[in-house]
Amino acid sequence: GQQLNQSPQSMFIQEGEDVSMNCTSSSIFNTWLWYKQDPGEGPVLLIALYKAGELTSNGRLTAQFGITRKDSFLNISASIPSDVGIYFCAGHLNTGTASKLTFGTGTRLQVTL
Amino acid sequence: SAVISQKPSRDICQRGTSLTIQCQVDSQVTMMFWYRQQPGQSLTLIATANQGSEATYESGFVIDKFPISRPNLTFSTLTVSNMSPEDSSIYLCSVVQESYNEQFFGPGTRLTVL
16 A cells, blocks of 8 residues: 655754755645644644645744656745654645545654754 | 544553544534654554444454444544554544645554553
C-alpha cells in the first residue's frame, strides 16, 4: 500500500527559529493535508493543498504541494512555545469509489525558550 | 468545520470485555471514518462507516473485532470487542464535510486494556 515518509522524525529548536518538515510518497495524491496533534487531543487540520505546485499560507505556516504530486513541505516561521506538538502530513486520493487518507509518520516538534 | 464529540474520552477496561465508542457530529457529513493511533505512532484507518450499510474495513481489521454502526448522517459507533492489552490505543472518529478532501477529527477516546 501507499506509504508516506515524513522527516525529520523529531526536532528541537529555539523559540524564534524557522522550522521545515516534508513528506514524500511512493504514489501521487489529489490533496495534501497537514495536521497538528497536541497531547491528548485529536489532530487539527492546519492547511489543505489541492493543486500540484500550490503554495498556501496560514499565518506563520506555509505549505506547498509538490509538482510531482508525490511530496509536500510545511514551514513554520518564528516558532513559539505553543507550536510544540506532533505534525502529520496526510495524502488524500479520491478514486470516485473510495476516499482514503494516508498519514505520514509524524514530526515531533519541541521548542525551547 | 464540523464539531465532533466522542464518548467516552477515556476508559480503562478489563481483558475480554467490550467497549462501544460513540461519535456525534453537529452537522450532516458525507463520510465518517474510524482510526486507531497506537502509542507513539501515526494514525491507521480501521474502517469507513457507511450510513445504512455495513462498514468498509481496511486490511487487518475485521467486523467481528470492530463492529461499526452508522444509523444516520451525524452519528456512528465503534465497538472494540473481546479486548486485549494490544487494543490499548487512541480511537479517533473522523469526518469529511462538504469538500471531499478536507477531513476533520474528533478528540479521540483513549483506551487502556489491563
